[in-house]
Amino acid sequence: MPYDPSDFPPFAVTVDLVVLTVRRHALCALTVRRGEEPHQGQWALPGGFVRTDEDLASAAARELAEETGLRTHESGNRHSAAHLEQLATYGDPGRDPRMRVVSVAHLVLAPDLPTPTPGGDAGGAQWTPVGDLLGDEVSRGAGTGTEAGATAGIGAATPLAFDHGRILADGVERARSKIEYSSLAAAFCPPEFTVGELRRVYEAVWGVVLDPRNFHRKVTGTPGFLVPVGGTTTRQGGRPAQLFRAGGATVLNPPMLRPEV
Amino acid sequence: MPYDPSDFPPFAVTVDLVVLTVRRHALCALTVRRGEEPHQGQWALPGGFVRTDEDLASAAARELAEETGLRTHESGNRHSAAHLEQLATYGDPGRDPRMRVVSVAHLVLAPDLPTPTPGGDAGGAQWTPVGDLLGDEVSRGAGTGTEAGATAGIGAATPLAFDHGRILADGVERARSKIEYSSLAAAFCPPEFTVGELRRVYEAVWGVVLDPRNFHRKVTGTPGFLVPVGGTTTRQGGRPAQLFRAGGATVLNPPMLRPEV
DNA sequence: ATAATAGTGTCTCTCAGACACTATGAG
């Protein structure tokens, strides 16, 4: 089969981003308001076309920087950089009514940003709890009880444009399963964090409540998982907690077990 | 950004297949001989262009059927059907010197086929041990000792064309990790199989030796994992073994632990 | 008989889960 350009139909290749963070005890995704048809006015995932000279990961990192100003650490600059990995590719004919678009979705895990929406070219980006976008029960009410049930009514999901709801669901499931056996949950935390802050990340992502004592014993007892950095903090209230940073151990064995599975 | 076709460069979208099976106690991949430049005469993964009207999984299933005659069970026909799932997407500029090609790789797990190469359109397809293709130590010598070291000399890897070596490595790693926590290893077995045959699949894929008694206790003690089908067989020699088929439980909790990690 | 694999029972050690208890801050 010779590579005659007329042999294959015109494909557009894009990257879509599932950018997750933990805000106020809830797992949130970055969404942008669509300014044109189709699905005008609906929420969608950020994304854009892949350029001729860049690879897929670079395209995703560029789009992320354009939309949020976040930098990713491609095995480079440590500290306050987001984690980026390829998620999956979506290419059903008709997923975009205008033409054949194959979208390579990427997953980004970011610490909570003080600036929710540094304006990119997309109009109006914001963080939205994934429970509001998916109508997923486990994605709601992950708080410690203070504001349980304070979110919108059950099932009142705001559907995303195109097939972005499915992409988001796949990304959330990837994040939920991956923090089981890796130190990736630290990507949701600032460079230095406490054991309690890391535990609250697990609780928000999984939508469960974990025993603080057993969690502390587990993560501090796994060699290379957490590295004490020396200082303490009282930003959570209560007794001062030691500060840690993520250790070099990226794989967690035995894994952290997600309760009630 | 309007969808002007001149806005984006010409992309070709293909599917590549990592088709794995277990033959003679070794994990093997389906490879085809390239008939044209570039990389003429080298081994490559099977694959082809995605057509206008088909989605990505359909394209992969079609290519698989063309090359091997295998059918996949897309939640449909049970029994003697291969498992197919999307693996990852590879789109570096320059991965194909002729033009910009984005390839959506898929992973296929198939039982050992009596007919190694039903001729498709590709010239000369064959099963090759993944250890010969990757130069990976754990991929070699997974046998019980009878033919240990009978394969090619150490490090004598036969590199695949393009970036197919990396794609294969990713597919093998996916298969190795996924059989830990799912019943996917049964996809390497015929519809009815014994506990010993399933154990030899794990041993071949992981390149380890497992304790037969503990393995038996583990897999038969997990509810829904194996369903006894009634008969027995002596095709492995020794005492007749019960025949099972894969149960409905697709997730294995707690997981099967890969030794020496 | 031997050789092969199938399958059961038993022991030990590790670890997850539950929870009592102490430590140290803010108000």
Place this chain on the structure above:
DNA sequence: CTCATAGTGTCTGAGAGACACTATTAT
């Protein structure tokens, strides 16, 4: 003081790993 979170110790039950032992075929 109370209330919050941090951190340690202890018990128990489930399960992985090791391995003795029996069962059933082929040769």
